[in-house]
């Protein structure tokens with residue numbers, strides 16, 4: 001996978017300009033006062049949320065491990081397909097779990113209604129979905145909140161490709177049973193810098209103690225995002241990059257939707273579902289040699305196409321259009 005940060009001239013220049021500030025072998029906050037952490041302050045200001053409700057971690061992945069592992073849950077509910085770390089973590093820790101198979105957000109809601117959920121249950125969903133990029137509408141999320149009796153973790157790793165960066169932030173500040181997870185991995189093409197956060201009013205026992213000293217985000221990453229979040233030009237550069245990806249995603253979708261079972265996505269990828277392994281393999285081999293193509297053969301056959309530039313989009317369209 002090429003690194004956007006190494007190849008883009010503007011970004012390289014930005015790192016060069018800031019390197020003295022970025023490199024620092026020390027903690028840059030007072031360990032006896034974790035709420036003074038400058039990254040916590042910076043992210044809280046950026047999203048406009050009181051820092052008491054914000055927790056910083058080493059990407060959403062760390063929150064998945066920490067939250068699923070808490071011993072307050074009875075049963076963990078997960079849509080299927082979902083980002084694999086959820087079920088793997090639940091499985092590794094012998095958590096009782098229920099997987100709800102659903103291709104579309106609608107199916108999920110119809111199915112979750114049938115379960116007798118309890119206050120100590122945890123539901124984890126991604127929106128836009130990891131599987132297809134389909135985003136639950138606000139009405140659908142409200143319906144889930146009214147149906148599900150326990151805590152709901154909403155993973156918004158891809159929300160910045162949905163044209164609604166606010167996502168479910170307001171709901172999570174109104175409802176103590178909601179945990180919102182966000183990441184800088186996709187937003188700033190910086191998955192290697194391992195930084196994410198959650199917002200919740202829920203009182204998760206000692207969560208801050210588990211997640212902070214010794215801090216799980218390196219000082220380099222912390223300084224990096226403090227600088228980035230205060231740099232309007234850089235934020236605009238990334239906003240424009242994401243808009244460009246969204247535009248290309250929509251073109252690929254429009255060009256292929258009549259020929260394939262392709263799901264309308266609010267993310268930086270598109271998912272095509274196939275009805276047989278043969279069809280899947282045929283499409284996959286047509287896309288051979290391109291980076292950003294992932295094949296899945298679980299209980300369904302699908303390909304995920306990670307959208308980048310116009311040239312890539314055109315090649316994908318041309319090669320898939322040639323298939324019968």
Ligand SMILES: Cc1ncc(COP(=O)(O)O)c(C=O)c1O
Pocket residue numbers: 058059060061062083126129130155157182183184185191194195196
């Ligand atoms: C839905 C979803 N959640 C979480 C993650 C992990 O994010 P992070 O890099 O912040 O750990 C991913 C990564 O692919 C993802 O697709």
